Amino acid sequence: MTTVDPLVVDVPDATPHRVTVVGSGTSFEVLPGERLLSAARRAGIWLPFECGWGSCGTCKVTVVEGETKLLYAAASAVDPRDGRRRRVLACQSTPTADLKIRVAQSSDSSTSRPPVVDHFGQLVAREDLGPDVARFRFSIGAEAAYRPGQHAILDLGAGLRRCYSMAGLPGSSEVSFIAKRYAGRPGSERLFCVAEGEQVPMELPYGDMFLREGDDPVVLVAGGTGVSAILAMTTQLAMLAGGADHHGRAVHVFYGAGATSELVCWDELGRATASLRNGHLHGALLDAPGDWHGTTGFVTTALAEHLPGLTDAMFYVAGPPPMTNATLALLRDNGIELDRIHYDSFG
Ligand SMILES: Cc1cc2nc3c(=O)[nH]c(=O)nc-3n(C[C@H](O)[C@H](O)[C@H](O)COP(=O)(O)OP(=O)(O)OC[C@H]3O[C@@H](n4cnc5c(N)ncnc54)[C@H](O)[C@@H]3O)c2cc1C
Ligand code: FES
Incomplete structure (x- = not known):
């Protein structure tokens, strides 16, 4: 089944664009419709990020030259003042022209977390846990590296990306998610249609939800x-x-x-x-x-x-x-x- 996400903006532009990070001497290519953050990661260039999803604002960069398109206009980290300051979310924006960007944050806040990796997760089993709630176990064919509490972004097809938090511990080649089906809503409906053996592209890990060390309760x-x-x-x-x-x-x-x-x-x-x-x-x-x-x-x-x-x-x-x-x-x-x-x- 293919479900198109009604919330995602279509990007008609078919040309790759080059993005130069001002002051760093680095540049990378962004494929048509690709997110700035994904393209930078693909090229091995670090940009700040946390949620990967449009809610934390960590990935904002300043556009010095060129234009971008916001892929999800309702992203909660979008601030009305961003337009005036030419600040865009790297995780939810794609270029519509060659770009020069400035990255404000110089220290890498994500170094204490495992790097984000693209996987194909093959559904091994779905266990029904309650009314419209199930645990999905995916084999990713490599050791899953994340901190308990963090989430993955699943690409459920045709621009339908949704976040799900890992329910088990890292260190094996399986990741599991506990998810609820919301009738008539595209992401969860699609997840519940994934058949055993089917592969779902997923990026992980994202997020700031993980235990901090210390003696505090x-x-x-x-x-x-x-x-x-x-x-x-x-x-x-x-x-x-x-x-x-x-x-x-x-x-x-x-x-x-x-x-x-x-x-x-x-x-x-x-x-x-x-x-x-x-x-x-x-x-x-x-x-x-x-x-x-x-x-x-x-x-x-x-x-x-x-x-x-x-x-x-x-x-x-x-x-x-x-x-x-x-x-x-x-x-x-x-x-x-x-x-x-x-x-x-x-x-
Ligand atoms: C960090 C995080 C962890 C989550 N973990 C779980 C989990 O473990 N289990 C679980 O069942 N659910 C989890 N969710 C919720 C899940 O991602 C979906 O929102 C939920 O399955 C409903 O999706 P839907 O498409 O059915 O509903 P919809 O109402 O269609 O969409 C859900 C929400 O996603 C947002 N959204 C839609 N498209 C985009 C987009 N392109 N970019 C950014 N936001 C968008 C909208 O705000 C919308 O309210 C998590 C969400 C987040 C943010
Ligand atoms: S808004 Fe959180 S990484 Fe982009």
Whole structure:
């Protein structure tokens, strides 16, 4: 099945363009419709980036000469002032003429992360976990290098690119994702149509969601399929707890969903949390059954109950935008500094 992404701008230009990075003595070619960031990576030229998707703004470069086209006009990192300053997102822009660009950031903020690599992932298995929620296991034929919590960008065909967070640990030739199907929406519908044995191009890893070292308590907050990233990070902490790195760091995992059937991987999360010396799992259900021992309400309700004792923690949050926005507002209202918060908003 081929699904064209209705949100993506068509680029009629058929000419490759040359991009020169002012002050660096380097230049690279961009194929028609190709993203500046992808072309630079293909040429082995470093440009700053983080999410690869249009939400963080890290990849903004200044266009000194030439013109570009924004491929996704609704990208949340686009600022109305960018046009005047001729600042463009390298991850969401393609040149329509030869370009000269200036890269503001001189230090490479991505050196502590594994480099982004293009893979073809072959679907090995799909495991249905709950109503319209499944785990997809892809073989990538090479060792997967990423930090638990980071995401991949899957090319689901005809310009349909979507982000999915890796749900397992790196180091094997398999990557897995926990995803939800949203009826009538192109990306998730297409993912659920991928047949076993079919290959899907994917780039990984992207993103800033990964555990920071230190002794501070860790708070992991998942809403819905945000459990994908949070499960990977909890499993990583459980692995560290079994090794020499174990220092009994307090770990609180908060996980919210609508109903029990949507609280997928609850038992897996429970086992990983239980193997920590100081691990705590808190659940929140909107529609809770009579024998539910957790919180009835949103995941933020559960988090708010415990937050007074956790203000010195590092916070990692993943889930749909209403959930991440509510969590960020709660943390801000409780005086948690932004440098203690890392999050992925799944929208
Ligand atoms: C960092 C990150 C990690 C994610 N991890 C998971 C996960 O583990 N599991 C999971 O189920 N979902 C995850 N998502 C959400 C997932 O990427 C899709 O948004 C979701 O599957 C719905 O896609 P859709 O096409 O069905 O819906 P749509 O509503 O059609 O699209 C989803 C969203 O993608 C954005 N978008 C669409 N096209 C573009 C584009 N070209 N460039 C930039 N943004 C665009 C729009 O804001 C839109 O709201 C993640 C999202 C992000 C950003
Ligand atoms: S906005 Fe381009 S890398 Fe995040």
